[in-house]
Amino acid sequence: MNPRITSHKKIETARRAPLDARGVSRVLRVLRREAPSWNAPIVGFIAVQHRDPFRTLISCILSLRTKDATTAAASLRLFEKAHTPEAILALSAKTLERLIYPVGFYRTKARVIRGICRDLIDKFDGRVPDEIDALLTLKGVGRKTANLVVTEAYGKPGICVDTHVHRISNRWGLVRTKTPDKTEIALRAVLPARHWLEYNGILVAFGQTICNPTSPWCSRCKIAAVCPRIGVVHSR
Template sequence: MIQNCSQESISQFIFETLRGKFPDVHCELEFHTPFELLIATILSAQCTDERVNLVTASLFAVANTPEAIIALGQQELENKIRSLGLFHNKAKNILAACRVLVEDFEGRVPNDIDLLRRLPGVGRKTANVVVSNAFGIPAIAVDTHVFRLAHRLGIAQGKTPEKVENELMLRFPKDNWSLMHHLLIFHGRRVCFARKPSCGECPLTPVCKTFLSN
């Protein structure tokens, strides 16, 4: 199929097929406020959303504002998130980010990617996740799943997450960016696994560059 299709039609096929396969697609980090999503996303580095949700349920029950997190202090925050990887550095960055939020943003999470990236521990991926899911601003956050699938499918060739993000933004309509991000993550977690993708269960094989080249 791929030989006879334009990039636009392939992109549309991928989007529509995944939307049909995952009609309930959503952000799998649990949150109620932009601040909770910010903290959950920082904690999600090198960790599953399921594990993060267990930790944040306990953490947010006692501290779900920048001021409350600061009041916990480094040691107590580390104790709350100890079961997650890199807990020491994550606690350090979260506390530093909370101080910036209080000092520069009146304790509120900004809805701007560049402003979010001023916060310690917040890179472009985290900023995109926050503006997309907390504020409804179109964005494509490129995590390991999105990066892997973009290359396997052949819809991006960039060597860095930011280059892949730029390629995907050109491939898909802006209104679909945020949904496309979640669709690729769902597919990566449930079908197109990193080590052993389930190609026999994948509806994208007609346009998958990797599958067709094998």
């Protein structure tokens, strides 16, 4: 049996060449066809459903270190009660905490969300900005969140890099970086701009279902024949 696809057996075959811009275009074409059979990332789903930058921003804050199902339930509870900065600030701190519980670090996130709402009102007349640099002025908003709002809610160029995008981009050899922020900068230089908007959504779903952090499902992967599998020790 091929050791590359045997459950929990060590990868022993010669490595394939890293993917370049042309190679990543080919694999994205394959993954795009496969994506409907995967679980969609919850924040992207909310953005598509509402096209509301504020809901996208707050959902992303809630999603950090939290499972998708928990984020979905908390987002729906919150937005049923309040879906504008003014409405959220009208809630008591305890009510906000209760609505978003049990997302990870829910008390801290409640404080962050209230701070973001105040900044949006004070700095941007209650509107979520559509520029990354402006979003980064909001306390608690990092590059991942800023890029996601710009791309998912506004449809503007950007590359949202989370742990899945960081891991898979390095696993493909498209970049060689140590942190998601550095991966974003590196991808801007090598990833064709036409793929920027779809890259996060495809890779997050791919990383959640097939290209797992440890022991990825290479036997189920439609791009296994060309993937260099950099850093992969065991696969299924």
